[in-house]
Amino acid sequence: MVQGVFYRQSTRTEARRLGLVGYARNNEDGTVTIEAEGSVAALDALEAWCRQGPPAARVEQVTVSSGPVQGYPEFAIQRL
Structure with a gap:
């Protein structure tokens, strides 16, 4: 769950730095969904970063799954 720690914005910055x-x-329940595409090394680095998050975050759980490639044009922040 995240509130006011700039988790999405920080994730976007890190993902773009990694070329993802x-x-x-x-999400409505206070969790964050992240979908990312790129090299395995970059995805592994983003996963490791997500387990820490930005300085004000307290990350309790990260769940990782694979899915079909969507062909996103960039890394963006989505709104519900």
Whole structure:
């Protein structure tokens, strides 16, 4: 759950730094969904970063799954 820690914005910055495309989105239950596409090394680095998050975040759980490639044009923040 995230509130006021700039998790999505920080994730976008980190994902773009790693050359990834996809999105970060807050969910109604306070969790965040992130979909990312790119090299395995970059995805692994983003996963490791997500386990820490930005300085004000307290990350309790990260769940990772694979899915079909969507072909995102960039890494963006989605709104519900």
